[in-house]
Amino acid sequence: MSKPATDYAIAAADAKDLLGIVLAPADIRRQALELYLARNSLSALLDLFAQLLGMANAVAENCRAMAELILIEEGMHPHTAEKANLPTMFGALQGVLLAAGVDPRGTCASCAYRLGTPANTSPITTTEARHCQSELQKFFCHAEFDEAGEPIKQCVGHAKALHLQRETQA
Numbered sequence: 001m002s003k004p005a006t007d008y009a010i011a012a013a014d015a016k017d018l019l020g021i022v023l024a025p026a027d028i029r030r031q032a033l034e035l036y037l038a039r040n041s042l043s044a045l046l047d048l049f050a051q052l053l054g055m056a057n058a059v060a061e062n063c064r065a066m067a068e069l070i071l072i073e074e075g076m077h078p079h080t081a082e083k084a085n086l087p088t089m090f091g092a093l094q095g096v097l098l099a100a101g102v103d104p105r106g107t108c109a110s111c112a113y114r115l116g117t118p119a120n121t122s123p124i125t126t127t128e129a130r131h132c133q134s135e136l137q138k139f140f141c142h143a144e145f146d147e148a149g150e151p152i153k154q155c156v157g158h159a160k161a162l163h164l165q166r167e168t169q170a
Helices: 012-022 026-039 042-073 089-099 123-134 156-169
Strands: none
Touching: 012 026, 012 042, 026 042, 042 089, 089 123, 089 156, 123 156
């Protein structure tokens, strides 16, 4: 049986290095990783990256578990709470594919086609959007609803993605 995607083992020295990197902007993170590579082998950097992915998956899973617990404590039924649509690394990677080439201007602040939003990092939402895109189906904006809780307009980001798709196929 294979290990879960949430397994990781990071040495204390590497964790100390990463503490200074994790809160820095991308350009500083890259410089710090270049320094790490200069002090260590490429194999060590690859191992660190593999372990860091496991840690990221574990953190996302722990956030899901905590959110589920909070929802249950607030009175939500456990079977409903466990269905919460929360971000994951897998969802975020699908979100990168969704947002690729889509101009975010005109999309809502929480658009699934806007890189880094909760909807753009949710595996349920990104899977649904990708399916709708591949089937050329409507995908509705998750930001505006009617009184009954139903979406009222099509997603601007989805429309832009379909337009890009048609242009590349032409």
